[in-house]
Amino acid sequence: MEFAGDSHGTDTNPDFDNTPQQGSFSYTSPSPAVDRALRLIQSDDADGKLQAAREIRRLTKTSHRCRRQLSQAVKPLVSMLRADYPGFHEPALLALLNLAVKDEKNKISIVEAGALEPVISFLKSQDINLQEYATASLLTLSASGANKPIISSSGAIPPLVEILGRGRPQAKADAVMALSNLSTHPDNPQIILETKPIPSIVSLLKTCKKSSKTAEKCSALIESLVGFDEGRSALASEEGGVLAVVEVLENGSLQSREHAVGALLTMCQSDRCKYREPILREGVIPGLLELTVQGTPKSQSKAQMLLQLLRDSPYARSELQADTLENIVCNIISQIDGDDQSGKAKKMLAEMVQVSMEQSLRHLQRRALVCTPTDLPIASCTSEVPSK
Numbered sequence: 001m002e003f004a005g006d007s008h009g010t011d012t013n014p015d016f017d018n019t020p021q022q023g024s025f026s027y028t029s030p031s032p033a034v035d036r037a038l039r040l041i042q043s044d045d046a047d048g049k050l051q052a053a054r055e056i057r058r059l060t061k062t063s064h065r066c067r068r069q070l071s072q073a074v075k076p077l078v079s080m081l082r083a084d085y086p087g088f089h090e091p092a093l094l095a096l097l098n099l100a101v102k103d104e105k106n107k108i109s110i111v112e113a114g115a116l117e118p119v120i121s122f123l124k125s126q127d128i129n130l131q132e133y134a135t136a137s138l139l140t141l142s143a144s145g146a147n148k149p150i151i152s153s154s155g156a157i158p159p160l161v162e163i164l165g166r167g168r169p170q171a172k173a174d175a176v177m178a179l180s181n182l183s184t185h186p187d188n189p190q191i192i193l194e195t196k197p198i199p200s201i202v203s204l205l206k207t208c209k210k211s212s213k214t215a216e217k218c219s220a221l222i223e224s225l226v227g228f229d230e231g232r233s234a235l236a237s238e239e240g241g242v243l244a245v246v247e248v249l250e251n252g253s254l255q256s257r258e259h260a261v262g263a264l265l266t267m268c269q270s271d272r273c274k275y276r277e278p279i280l281r282e283g284v285i286p287g288l289l290e291l292t293v294q295g296t297p298k299s300q301s302k303a304q305m306l307l308q309l310l311r312d313s314p315y316a317r318s319e320l321q322a323d324t325l326e327n328i329v330c331n332i333i334s335q336i337d338g339d340d341q342s343g344k345a346k347k348m349l350a351e352m353v354q355v356s357m358e359q360s361l362r363h364l365q366r367r368a369l370v371c372t373p374t375d376l377p378i379a380s381c382t383s384e385v386p387s388k
Contacts, residue, residue: 053092082117119138136388177214219259220259269305
């Protein structure tokens with residue numbers, strides 16, 4: 001299954017297709033197996049259709065070429081989703097899911113063929129497997145920018161939030177990734193907020209591994225939602241909500257930490273008086289100090305900005321006089337009650353200064369060397385489900 005919009009470590013998944021993307025290979029005639037599957041799926045024979053759906057699923061599991069060659073199967077497979085015969089639903093859904101993996105054209109064709117209505121209805125099915133496959137399908141389909149507004153306007157968001165709250169672990173992970181994909185469309189965060197998803201997102205974030213792809217997508221979704229007052233208030237009022245974000249800031253992947261610091265910065269920038277104390281209370285300072293040295297460039301900048309906002313009087317000095325990190329931190333820790341956190345922050349600051357000096361020295365040494373850059377492959381991390 002493919003993880004739409006963005007996925008569970010698809011680069012190392014043995015079921016993922018590593019063949020060139022569409023347009024990058026020369027066309028070859030369909031194999032006899034592809035021809036036979038197309039004939040059967042377009043026939044009127046129910047047993048033949050079932051056999052074809054299973055064969056299409058198998059052929060498209062690892063081959064992008066087969067996904068292109070079997071694109072004509074999309075409409076008959078969608079018809080199977082709509083059929084009154086329940087035995088059609090799971091095989092057709094799994095075949096469509098594999099057809100959509102890493103194939104933008106098929107993603108769009110599946111939606112245009114009318115798949116969303118039955119797929120969304122399957123989210124409410126008593127058949128847990130069908131419910132999970134439907135969630136994974138929406139995750140994959142929502143990877144397409146063209147599909148995002150159509151999926152949200154089709155009513156997929158409320159049942160996805162339901163799955164996020166009560167589904168099985170894999171379904172919850174797929175649901176939050178699908179919602180994260182959908183949240184990148186400007187009209188969708190407000191629609192998502194109307195379903196009151198923050199408690200379910202925080203609950204999943206508390207229980208998942210902070211360095212996981214699930215935590216990354218939870219953090220990305222939270223960062224989108226706290227851009228609105230309802231999202232900020234919901235996160236701050238949810239028990240352990242701010243703490244869960246701080247824990248990702250400390251222990252998440254580089255991308256997760258960037259989302260986490262971005263969410264906290266947005267909150268503090270929107271209303272410093274309201275959110276400064278709740279953020280400080282969760283012991284955010286050590287994690288922010290580490291980010292100023294070891295985060296991504298965006299994380300470093302955001303961490304510095306948040307540290308300035310967390311100090312007692314962020315506007316006390318002239319804007320022309322830049323605050324040093326040491327001055328900012330000393331000001332903050334002087335306001336924190338408790339020797340334990342203050343001592344930890346001071347120790348962290350000393351360590352960060354040492355790390356910064358060492359990194360600067362290594363950077364100067366590297367610049368002094370004459371080397372030839374090596375072309376390295378860039379790993380793609382799409383939020384889609386690995387093929388089934």
